[in-house]
Amino acid sequence: MEVGSLNSEQVQDPDCNEIATDGDGVLTELDAENRVPEGKKEFVAPAIGMEFESYEDAYNYYNCYAKEVGFRVRVKNSWFKRNSKEKYGAVLCCSSQGFKRIKDVNRLRKETRTGCPAMLRMRLVDSKRWRVLEVALEHNHLLGTKIYKSMKKMGSGTKRKSQSSSDAEKRTIKLYRALVIDSGGNGPSNSNATEARNDIPNQLNLKKGDTQAIYNYLCRMQLTNPNFFYLMDINDDGRLRNVFWIDARSRAACGYFCDVIYIDNTYLANKFEIPLVALVGINHHGQAVLLGCALLAGETAESYIWLFKAWLTCVSGHSPQTIITDRCNVLQSAVAEVFPSCHHRFGLSLIIKKVPEKLGGSRNYDAIRKTLLKAVYESLKVIEFEAAWGFMIQHFGVSDHEWLRSLYEDRFRWAPVYLKETSFAGMSAAHPGETLSPFFDKYVHKQTPLKEFLDKYELALQKKHKEEALADIESRSSSPMLKTRCSFELQLSKVYTKEIFKKFQFEVEEMYSCFSTTQLHIDGPIVIFLVKERVVADGNRREIRDYEVLYNRTAGEVRCICSCFNFHGYLCRHALCVLNFNGVEEIPSKYILSRWKKDYKRLYIPDHGSNNVDVTDRMQWFSQLYRSALQIVEEGVISLDHYNVALQAFEESLKRVHEIEDKHEPENL
Numbered sequence: 001m002e003v004g005s006l007n008s009e010q011v012q013d014p015d016c017n018e019i020a021t022d023g024d025g026v027l028t029e030l031d032a033e034n035r036v037p038e039g040k041k042e043f044v045a046p047a048i049g050m051e052f053e054s055y056e057d058a059y060n061y062y063n064c065y066a067k068e069v070g071f072r073v074r075v076k077n078s079w080f081k082r083n084s085k086e087k088y089g090a091v092l093c094c095s096s097q098g099f100k101r102i103k104d105v106n107r108l109r110k111e112t113r114t115g116c117p118a119m120l121r122m123r124l125v126d127s128k129r130w131r132v133l134e135v136a137l138e139h140n141h142l143l144g145t146k147i148y149k150s151m152k153k154m155g156s157g158t159k160r161k162s163q164s165s166s167d168a169e170k171r172t173i174k175l176y177r178a179l180v181i182d183s184g185g186n187g188p189s190n191s192n193a194t195e196a197r198n199d200i201p202n203q204l205n206l207k208k209g210d211t212q213a214i215y216n217y218l219c220r221m222q223l224t225n226p227n228f229f230y231l232m233d234i235n236d237d238g239r240l241r242n243v244f245w246i247d248a249r250s251r252a253a254c255g256y257f258c259d260v261i262y263i264d265n266t267y268l269a270n271k272f273e274i275p276l277v278a279l280v281g282i283n284h285h286g287q288a289v290l291l292g293c294a295l296l297a298g299e300t301a302e303s304y305i306w307l308f309k310a311w312l313t314c315v316s317g318h319s320p321q322t323i324i325t326d327r328c329n330v331l332q333s334a335v336a337e338v339f340p341s342c343h344h345r346f347g348l349s350l351i352i353k354k355v356p357e358k359l360g361g362s363r364n365y366d367a368i369r370k371t372l373l374k375a376v377y378e379s380l381k382v383i384e385f386e387a388a389w390g391f392m393i394q395h396f397g398v399s400d401h402e403w404l405r406s407l408y409e410d411r412f413r414w415a416p417v418y419l420k421e422t423s424f425a426g427m428s429a430a431h432p433g434e435t436l437s438p439f440f441d442k443y444v445h446k447q448t449p450l451k452e453f454l455d456k457y458e459l460a461l462q463k464k465h466k467e468e469a470l471a472d473i474e475s476r477s478s479s480p481m482l483k484t485r486c487s488f489e490l491q492l493s494k495v496y497t498k499e500i501f502k503k504f505q506f507e508v509e510e511m512y513s514c515f516s517t518t519q520l521h522i523d524g525p526i527v528i529f530l531v532k533e534r535v536v537a538d539g540n541r542r543e544i545r546d547y548e549v550l551y552n553r554t555a556g557e558v559r560c561i562c563s564c565f566n567f568h569g570y571l572c573r574h575a576l577c578v579l580n581f582n583g584v585e586e587i588p589s590k591y592i593l594s595r596w597k598k599d600y601k602r603l604y605i606p607d608h609g610s611n612n613v614d615v616t617d618r619m620q621w622f623s624q625l626y627r628s629a630l631q632i633v634e635e636g637v638i639s640l641d642h643y644n645v646a647l648q649a650f651e652e653s654l655k656r657v658h659e660i661e662d663k664h665e666p667e668n669l
Contacts (some may be wrong), residue, residue, distance in 0.1 A: 045137050046120050049223040051129040055087055055122075058130045062092050062120050070143035071095065076119065087124070094118040096141050114141045203239040204275065204297050206450065211240060213451045214295075218245065227251055227626050229314045233306055242303055244310040246292040249465060252630050253289045254315040256601055257281035260425040261291060262347065263325045263335075266438040268296055272446050274453050277304075278439045279311060282426050284600045285471040285499045288439055290461060295450075304334035312338070321423055324436065326350050327410060343422045346414040347436045348376070349429040351407065358403040368396050376415060377432050380547070380561050385417045420563035425595065428567040469635050474498055475598045484508055487585045488576055492592065496570075500596040503570065510573040517581045525554040529581070531574040547574040556588040569593050 046065060052058035059073070066073045072095035079089035096116035121134040204210075221228040227248035235241045246254075258281055267276040279292040292311050296303040312319075320342050325331045327346040335344045355369055362368055375388035389408060393399050412418045416430040429436055438444075443456040475497040482489055489508045493501055516532040529549045537543045550559045558579060559565075564572030571579075571591050579587070594600055629650075636646025 046132055046135050047219055048132055048135055049219060050132040051125075051222075052122075052131075053129060055090065055124075055130055058122055058132075059090075059092065066094075071116075071118070071139065079123075089123040090121075092120045092122075094139060096139070116140050202235050202297060203237075203241050204243070204295055206240070210450045213454060214240075214243060217454045221245070221247065231310045231313075233310075241297045242294060242306050242310075244292065244294040244307055246311070246314060247461065248626065249461070249630065250290050250292060251314060252626070253281065253283070254291050254318055257283050257289055257595070258291055258315060258318045258320050259595070260322045260423065260427050261320045261324070262427055262436055263323060263331065264436075264439050265299070265326055265328075265331070267440075267444060268299060269326060269328070270446070272444065273448055274444065274450050276440070276444070276453070277307060280439045283468055284595055284597065285468065285475070285497050286426055286503070287464070287468060287471070287499075288437070289468070290439060290464070293457070299328070299330055301330050301334045301337075304331055305338055308334060308338035322425075322427075324424075324427055327407075327414065344413065345419060345422060345424075346410065347429060348414050348416065349435040351414055352376070353435075359401075362396075362398065362401070364396055368392065368398065371396070373432065377430075379415075379417045382417055385411075385415060416563075416567070420561075420566060422566060423569075424567050425593075426568050430567045471497065471499065472598075472601075473635060480505070484511075486511065486576075486580075488579075488587055491586055492570075495592060495598065496596050497598050497600075500570065503568065507564070507571065507573045507576060511576050511580070514573055514577045517577050520548065525552055527551050527553070529578045531560075531577050533574065549574050549578045551578050551582065553582070556590070558588075558591070565591060569596060 046062060050061075052061065059075075063073050073092055074095045074097065076091040076093040076097060077089075078087055078091075080087050094116040096114045097119065099113050099115055116139050117136050118139045119134070119136045120132060122130050122132045125131045206214075218230050221230075225248050228245070229251065230243065230245035232240060233242035233244075260281065262280045264278040264280050266272075267274060275296050275298070277294045277296055278290060281289050281291050283289040294307045294310070296307060320339065322343045322345060323335050323339060324345050324347050325335065327350065332344065335342070352373070355372065359365055359368055359372075371388070371392045375385055375392060379385035379388060393404070398404055407414075416428065419428070419430075422428075424430075427436065428434075440453075440456070440460055443460045444453055448456070478498070480493050480498060480501055482493060483505060486508050489505060492504055496504060510533075513535070514531050514533045516530075518530050519527055520530045521528040527550075529551060531547045531549055533545055533547060534542050535545050548561045551557070558571070558575045560572050560574045560578075562572055562574060564570070565575070570593070571587060576587075632646045632649060636642050
């Protein structure tokens with residue numbers, strides 16, 4: 001097994017679960033390199049399910065493991081194909097395995113064979129990788145000290161072969177050092193985890209057993225989740241620096257919902273026990289959906305760049321249109337480097353959440369806060385925002401306030417009035433009360449240890465997947481109750497998912513608070529309308545606000561100054577009033593986003609169609625079949641009845657597949 005990252009040293013194939021490394025590692029004594037006291041090590045042993053790029057890589061890994069534990073490796077058996085003579089199976093064992101025949105015993109040499117059962121059996125699988133099928137770790141003899149030469153010295157005629165073996169060992173050593181577990185975790189022993197993390201941003205700050213817990217989790221997921229993907233980033237000292245992983249469902253979700261992504265670094269930025277970063281999207285029900293997870297060494301541009309590149313390797317070419325992050329210069333530079341063409345915006349709710357912290361000590365805090373929120377949420381035009389901001393600065397004498405000054409400089413990335421051309425798919429939080437919540441909000445607190453999080457991670461995802469599956473069923477099986485006679489409401493009640501329709505239905509109802517629609521200006525086919533609306537203001541008093549709406553009769557285009565469509569993905573009450581005023585009975589298709597439709601995941605399968613599948617690429621076959629089966633799996637766990645129907649469907653499908661003659665039966669070891 002090889003270790004990989006996306007720096008200059010290591011890269012992993014996006015369709016593989018094993019990790020890759022280069023050959024520049026240096027073979028050194030682990031005690032000195034890892035600064036670990038002798039006798040306090042635990043070594044990650046070979047496990048069933050490990051996969052390797054080649055037989056040589058598998059052999060070298062087992063050999064390195066043997067050296068550290070204290071035994072030598074011998075090839076017990078090898079299997080070759082009849083025609084090509086290609087090796088397809090092997091058993092590696094301890095050199096003390098078996099017993100010598102009496103006639104072969106050299107009486108001048110001490111007998112070393114004890115019938116030791118320690119072994120590793122592996123075979124070449126369909127993916128052209130070598131997979132471990134069976135492992136026995138127990139020895140029936142004493143193990144020696146570290147062995148740095150597993151073979152006897154050879155003559156000059158075998159010098160080149162010996163050198164090649166040494167190079168192979170160097171290619172393996174970084175992986176092995178990375179998986180060594182010591183009494184102090186991955187970093188120095190320090191009771192102040194936050195301080196340690198800041199002092200050593202080049203490696204994960206892990207406690208005892210954390211590296212083993214990560215490794216065990218990744219190995220388990222590889223075996224139980226066929227499309228699971230992960231990458232490990234190892235620093236020059238062989239220590240774990242960053243880890244990225246994404247499960248099969250999240251990989252599938254990326255194909256549908258990665259148009260707008262929120263980089264949730266709440267836990268890393270706020271110095272939680274676990275330095276977690278989550279990539280989050282919004283599904284067709286408006287629910288948060290996980291698109292990937294990472295543990296990062298620190299808030300550095302290098303770590304974020306590594307994460308973004310790692311994510312890109314497994315999303316099949318999909319790239320986000322909009323990325324939302326916390327207001328952070330490091331994140332800004334990382335997004336600019338990896339996603340230069342996307343719209344990078346700062347989460348408005350994340351900024352508003354910091355107002356008490358940043359302005360709480362100011363005189364007239366309540367008045368300043370109220371003025372700030374009014375400028376942010378109620379300004380429809382840039383000139384209105386600029387005037388309101390200028391008034392706040394001058395009236396309250398806060399022109400020297402550093403946070404407000406820097407916030408104003410960044411206004412083009414967070415203030416709604418400047419972001420009307422950006423598509424947010426409901427993640428803009430452009431209205432008061434809308435927030436971007438941490439994905440694991442109810443599962444992780446500041447002191448949650450890593451081991452506990454890995455357990456809660458699976459529980460959280462199971463709950464989220466069940467919620468989505470239930471929402472799918474409810475949206476497709478029930479018809480929402482109509483509240484008006486508006487044709488727009490009836491039209492989209494047949495199209496949108498239940499939750500999205502509720503939001504749109506509210507806009508239809510609020511059309512009745514818009515009491516006047518008049519023409520302001522006509523320029524050929526383009527007409528500017530003024531829509532007056534009674535809105536609830538402070539103290540439940542009502543006031544009248546004006547909204548300008550552009551309507552192009554020829555192109556069927558309608559655009560409101562409130563930009564509800566770009567912020568939330570559906571038309572606002574003002575645009576609906578203009579359409580209704582002009583006798584339009586159906587909303588133009590361009591304003592009915594596919595991502596909100598009931599059957600979106602059924603009808604819009606990424607890379608759908610056999611014509612797009614490479615007939616020679618088994619990984620593409622797998623991905624296509626997996627996406628197609630995923631819908632049945634997700635809905636099959638809703639209830640026992642769902643489970644029985646889904647299971648029966650799978651069994652029938654498998655039977656039909658088996659009826660096709662398999663001309664290439666795999667050979668048994």
